Amino acid sequence: MAPWLPLLVAVLAICLLPAGGCVLCDPKVKKELDNLRTAYLPDHLDSQHHENFMLRVKQALKEFNDLEIDENSFMGVIDQHTLEKVSWSLIKDIKRMTESAVKGELFVKEFFWMLKIQKDIFARHMARFQNEVFCPNKCGTMLQTLIWCQTCEKQVHSCHKSVFCGERLIKVHRLEDLVLNCELSWHQAAEGLTTYRFYRVWKNNTEKLVSEGKEPTLSKPRVGPEDEGKYRCELGTVQKTPATILSFNVKVLPERLEEETLPTSADNLTIPHFHNATETKHPPNTIDPSVAETKETDPKLSEPVREKLRRQLILTLIWASVLLILGLATAVLCSRSTELFEGIKSNYKDGTTQQDNVPMKETQGDQELTDGSEDREEDQAEAEDKARNTDTGSEKTAKE
Secondary structure (H helix, E strand, C coil): CCCCHHHHHHHHHHCCCCCCCCHHHCHHHHHHHHHHHHHHHHHHCCHHHHHHHHHHHHHHHHHHHCCCCECCCECCEECHHHHHHHHHHHHHHHHHHHHCCCCHHHHHHHHHHHHHHHHHHHHHHHHHHHHHHCCCCCCCEEEEEEEECCCCEEEEEEEECCCEEEEEEEEEECCCCEEEECCCCCCCCCECEEEEEEEEECCCCCEEEEEEECCCEEEECCCCHHHCEEEEEEEEECCCCCCEEEEEEEEEECCCCCCCCCCCCHHHCCCCCCCCCCCCCCCCCCCCHHHHHHHHHCCCCCHHHHHHHHHHHHHHHHHHHHHHHHHHHHHHHHHHHHHHHHHHHHHHHHHHHHHHHHHHHHHHHHHHHHHHHHHHHHHHHHHHHHHHHHHHHHHHHHHC
16 A cells, blocks of 8 residues: 555545645744734734735635645645745745835735745645655655644654565675674654664574664674574564564675785895797787786785775885985085085185285395395495595695
8 A cells, every 4th residue: 555545535634624734834934924913014014904914924825735635746744844944935035025124015016926936935845845755765664753734733654665675685705794784764764763683594484683772783793604694684663563674695705815915125026027039929919828827816905905005105205205305404504514614715715825925024024124234334335435535635635
């Protein structure tokens, strides 16, 4: 039986009651309408039109439900989340109208035009609710709290489908961890769920309870051949009936081959082989047997190996950066030390030159003193000769 058939019967029965509206089930919408009547209308519309205006507004909101009853568009029910989205859109437009300060007949026309647009928005939200939110379970029994638009009452609706959700084939290698996940996409949105039970099913169809709890998974570390076989997961409800039953067929494969790692020392490095002209050449479109054998025996690197290689690469980059920084620092120090040595050398040369110039100046002074003394001696000799000559002349005169 379709999950919406009991709901359809309930909706048709409720139609005999006074008509309501989905958006009027939200207290925030009613509060906004009261604020519109008491705070805005007195200053923007004649008082004689207030009552008639409010009656027309409520009737327009009730007509939001005037949609064709269809399982893909509208069934007369809504959930709390969808109701809040529809109400928020309506309240936002009402506030926009009141903040515009429009008065009189223009206000009335724009307000009902806004309600017409909001009705189309409501229809789109309800279609999305019917296709994505209402009874989303493809299997099992889902309990869902819904709001009946005609009476604004909340009731728990049961979406009944086959509780058997199929069998999953799980393959795991020996000595690896086994994880069985029993959770379905709609379990988080369902209500009235209790615990997950995992059973081990033996070949004689007897079962043994393996695990029970709120967690939807069963984990078994380092499985072996004895863990191979069938398992069953059952999700309970407050109604004491299972919501879903899911089977697992576990196959334990042989242990994985030990993955090869890259060599970490120079002794383990492989020297590349280059073919020379004397070696055998293989015809085109054929594969060298040694290469083919290497490709077949080289296992695919697993995630732990990739992680190890990634760490080694990061360490290599770090050390390369450190060495580069040290090299740059050494170059800067060497250039500065060379400039320092050149400065010391130039200062030393200037000091030596000054020391050489001092003796030269002293030698020139001594030479000048020597030349002066010689001149004085010559002058003294000439004076003595003149004196002797004078004396001789005097003696001759006296004799005469």
